[in-house]
Amino acid sequence: MDFELSEEHKIFQRTAAQFAQKEIAPLGEEYDEKEEYPRWIFPRSGELGFLGIPYPEQYGGTGPDTIALSLFAEETTKADAGIAMGLVVQNTVGTSPIYNFGSEELKQRYLVPAIRGEAIGAFALTEPNVGSDVSAVEMSAREEGESYILNGAKTFVSSGMMADYAIVAARTEKGKGHEGITIFLVEPQSSGFTRKGLKKLGIRAQDIAEFTFEDCHVPKENVLGEVGKGFYHLMSTVQKTRIVVGASSVGLARAAFETALRYAKERRQFGQPIGKFQGIQFKLADMATEIELASLAVYKAAWRNDKGEQCIKEASMAKLYASEMVNRVAYQALQIHGGYGYMREYPLERYYRDARIMEIFEGTSEIQRLIISRQLGL
Amino acid sequence: MDMELSEEQRMIKETVRRFLEKEVRPLVDEQEKAVRPISKELVKKLIPFGYLGGLLPEEAGGAELSYTTYFLMIEELSRVWPSLRAVVSISNSVLTHIHDYGTEAQRKRFMPSLLCGESIGFFALTEPNVGSDTSSIETRATLVDGRWILNGTKMFITNGVEGDIGIVIAQTDKSKGINGTAALLVERKMGYRARPIEKMGLVCSPLAELIFEDCEVPQENLLGKVGDGLRQGLKFLNSARAMVAFIAAGVAQACVDAAVEYAKNRVQFGKPIGAFQLIQAKISDMVTLTSAMRLLGLQASDLLDKGKPCRREASMAKLFATENVLKIAEEALQIHGGYGYTKEFPVERYYRDIRYFTIAEGTNEMQRLMIARDVLGISAFN
Numbered sequence: 001m002d003f004e005l006s007e008e009h010k011i012f013q014r015t016a017a018q019f020a021q022k023e024i025a026p027l028g029e030e031y032d033e034k035e036e037y038p039r040w041i042f043p044r045s046g047e048l049g050f051l052g053i054p055y056p057e058q059y060g061g062t063g064p065d066t067i068a069l070s071l072f073a074e075e076t077t078k079a080d081a082g083i084a085m086g087l088v089v090q091n092t093v094g095t096s097p098i099y100n101f102g103s104e105e106l107k108q109r110y111l112v113p114a115i116r117g118e119a120i121g122a123f124a125l126t127e128p129n130v131g132s133d134v135s136a137v138e139m140s141a142r143e144e145g146e147s148y149i150l151n152g153a154k155t156f157v158s159s160g161m162m163a164d165y166a167i168v169a170a171r172t173e174k175g176k177g178h179e180g181i182t183i184f185l186v187e188p189q190s191s192g193f194t195r196k197g198l199k200k201l202g203i204r205a206q207d208i209a210e211f212t213f214e215d216c217h218v219p220k221e222n223v224l225g226e227v228g229k230g231f232y233h234l235m236s237t238v239q240k241t242r243i244v245v246g247a248s249s250v251g252l253a254r255a256a257f258e259t260a261l262r263y264a265k266e267r268r269q270f271g272q273p274i275g276k277f278q279g280i281q282f283k284l285a286d287m288a289t290e291i292e293l294a295s296l297a298v299y300k301a302a303w304r305n306d307k308g309e310q311c312i313k314e315a316s317m318a319k320l321y322a323s324e325m326v327n328r329v330a331y332q333a334l335q336i337h338g339g340y341g342y343m344r345e346y347p348l349e350r351y352y353r354d355a356r357i358m359e360i361f362e363g364t365s366e367i368q369r370l371i372i373s374r375q376l377g378l
Numbered sequence: 379m380d381m382e383l384s385e386e387q388r389m390i391k392e393t394v395r396r397f398l399e400k401e402v403r404p405l406v407d408e409q410e411k412a413v414r415p416i417s418k419e420l421v422k423k424l425i426p427f428g429y430l431g432g433l434l435p436e437e438a439g440g441a442e443l444s445y446t447t448y449f450l451m452i453e454e455l456s457r458v459w460p461s462l463r464a465v466v467s468i469s470n471s472v473l474t475h476i477h478d479y480g481t482e483a484q485r486k487r488f489m490p491s492l493l494c495g496e497s498i499g500f501f502a503l504t505e506p507n508v509g510s511d512t513s514s515i516e517t518r519a520t521l522v523d524g525r526w527i528l529n530g531t532k533m534f535i536t537n538g539v540e541g542d543i544g545i546v547i548a549q550t551d552k553s554k555g556i557n558g559t560a561a562l563l564v565e566r567k568m569g570y571r572a573r574p575i576e577k578m579g580l581v582c583s584p585l586a587e588l589i590f591e592d593c594e595v596p597q598e599n600l601l602g603k604v605g606d607g608l609r610q611g612l613k614f615l616n617s618a619r620a621m622v623a624f625i626a627a628g629v630a631q632a633c634v635d636a637a638v639e640y641a642k643n644r645v646q647f648g649k650p651i652g653a654f655q656l657i658q659a660k661i662s663d664m665v666t667l668t669s670a671m672r673l674l675g676l677q678a679s680d681l682l683d684k685g686k687p688c689r690r691e692a693s694m695a696k697l698f699a700t701e702n703v704l705k706i707a708e709e710a711l712q713i714h715g716g717y718g719y720t721k722e723f724p725v726e727r728y729y730r731d732i733r734y735f736t737i738a739e740g741t742n743e744m745q746r747l748m749i750a751r752d753v754l755g756i757s758a759f760n
Contacts, residue, residue: 126716129645130646131646131715131716132646132647132715133646133647136646136647155716156716156720198720198721198722199411199720199721199722200719200720200721200726201719201720201721201726201729201730202719208720268507269508269509269510269511270510270511270759271511277759278758279743279746279747279758280743327708331704334733335736335737335741335742335743338509338510338737338741339504339509339533339534339737339738341737342577342578342579342733342734342737343534343575343576343577343578343585344575344576344577344578345575345576349577349578352578352733353578353730356711356719356729357719359712360712360715360716360718360719361716364712364715365712366656366712369656
């Protein structure tokens with residue numbers, strides 16, 4: 001047994017933390033308020049090698065390395081969850097289908113600039129009527145000459161408004177359930193493509209969009225992977241994304257915890273710092289314990305993934321526990337701040353809103369429980 | 379034992395609900411998205427039902443409603459628009475204060491405009507350094523040449539930005555602690571600064587920081603006696619806490635309504651999600667908890683109506699309701715999946731709005747200490 005990070009990982013963690021605290025943290029409040037993404041963070045992250053963590057050097061990457069990716073997600077989310085989310089999407093679903101299933105030409109055209117932060121990728125799977133039940137994708141892709149014609153709608157598309165390309169799942173064969181789904185790379189300039197931003201509770205710097213396709217032409221060479229096998233392609237990499245959401249949850253929980261700990265030491269009521277009261281002490285003790293446990297679950301799953309071992313159950317457990325944990329921690333951290341916690345002047349209000357999405361995206365907590373019970377042979 | 383509402387209470391609840399659904403609900407979404415403060419015109423629409431001063435005797439302009447009846451109306455209002463509830467019930471509590479402690483002259487001067495919604499009231503106790511520990515307030519009131527000179531800062535004051543008449547609790551003699559405080563009636567024209575404070579929810583009911591710098595208040599604006607300021611305010615805490623249970627029940631009901639509607643219509647894996655055991659269990663828990671918090675609230679309001687002590691019951695109702703409504707809002711959001719996180723469905727707002735109440739009217743941490751003190755006979759704070 002060895003619970004220590006390697007020397008390289010420690011250095012990486014330090015560098016990521018410095019970048020996050022220096023360049024992301026000061027922007028958090030302002031961009032949450034503006035509901036806008038500071039786009040220049042992308043080329044800046046690319047320049048520092050932070051956008052190719054899961055990919056090999058030949059494409060400009062620094063990996064593959066799930067532990068490093070988790071460290072990066074944790075440190076950036078600790079600085080600001082909304083801004084971090086854009087960078088995390090770029091390191092995962094915004095690029096992974098291209099790396100895993102794209103032709104060499106598509107990799108050169110889209111993946112390489114994405115790793116440099118010069119092109120932003122979006123991932124469009126969910127539809128208005130298709131959430132947890134991914135195999136029910138309704139958007140259609142009809143073959144016509146050298147193109148596919150896409151019709152339908154996608155929603156909750158991460159990085160959708162600022163994206164320079166989008167990875168889109170559509171049905172190439174009608175009514176075939178898990179079979180018959182194909183992944184496409186779509187450029188927003190394509191005719192028949194429109195997009196609209198969505199307003200939301202938290203991670204407000206990150207953009208999330210709704211896409212509409214009306215006879216949108218996509219050239220055949222933009223198909224990622226095998227025609228009709230898209231569902232299996234997409235499901236083969238979900239573990240990694242779940243681990244990363246777990247890591248983001250840990251990072252956000254640390255931010256809330258550290259802020260509350262500081263406040264408990266400074267705020268005085270009844271003649272002493274509130275941290276001297278058992279009621280507050282026990283809250284902070286529980287929060288610290290829960291963060292530690294979630295972090296262990298996340299890094300164990302990341303470690304297994306890097307060893308190439310099966311980790312469906314571990315990834316779901318890490319995501320489920322960490323995402324529910326961060327909501328409990330954010331709740332108590334806000335509570336420790338009393339009235340100030342509810343106000344925009346302290347970051348707790350933002351942390352509390354940001355935490356909520358962790359239990360929904362990349363498979364809701366309900367779906368994680370189903371996956372875990374299936375892994376138990378039920 | 380009678381666990382049923384009276385015929386009259388059921389009728390009032392029904393009438394109020396119909397009115398709110400028809401006249402108020404259509405306004406909510408747009409105004410919340412635009413973060414536009416509640417207008418006096420809107421507040422005035424609620425007056426015929428007794429939302430302002432309804433608890434007062436008829437000769438004082440009230441409707442002699444029981445606490446239970448008034449709180450049932452508050453529940454319905456919270457179900458539709460928690461921001462509007464905040465504006466209305468704070469103004470209402472200022473009316474009660476003036477009625478209970480004011481001189482005849484003060485009642486005549488301040489109550490009519492509050493009763494007809496021309497003026498909006500606020501109550502200022504909390505300060506930047508004074509939250510749970512209310513006895514250590516720092517805002518000073520000094521009597522100089524027949525005028526009170528007010529200096530200090532008040533925090534998180536509902537209606538503080540738009541309000542016209544406020545009750546400000548200040549200390550007149552620091553050495554006497556709780557016995558060295560006074561309540562002053564302060565009007566906007568007397569000159570203080572109000573800085574709006576942005577917050578997570580209830581965005582159409584702005585909160586303010588109020589800054590008093592040598593603010594002059596006429597001597598006759600003293601409400602009650604010097605030395606009683608804080609005690610007068612604390613007398614209303616039981617009814618305020620009982621009311622919070624009804625606010626929570628209203629929002630919980632709104633969450634249940636939204637979740638049931640969505641679970642029936644949203645189809646995944648070939649059937650409405652309401653057909654899955656997981657969603658059914660969530661809905662059952664939500665409905666059960668909503669009933670339970672309503673019953674605890676009714677227990678407290680019943681004791682209030684009978685004039686019996688209810689400190690423990692009011693704290694328990696507040697504690698239970700505010701924590702469980704959060705669970706209910708969380709599950710309602712969860713049932714909506716990704717849509718629940720967006721502003722296209724109302725649960726996103728319910729989730730933000732109701733978060734305040736584990737803090738307001740005494741944090742739940744304080745409620746636990748007070749309940750335990752009552753049970754154990756030992757105080758954990760002094």
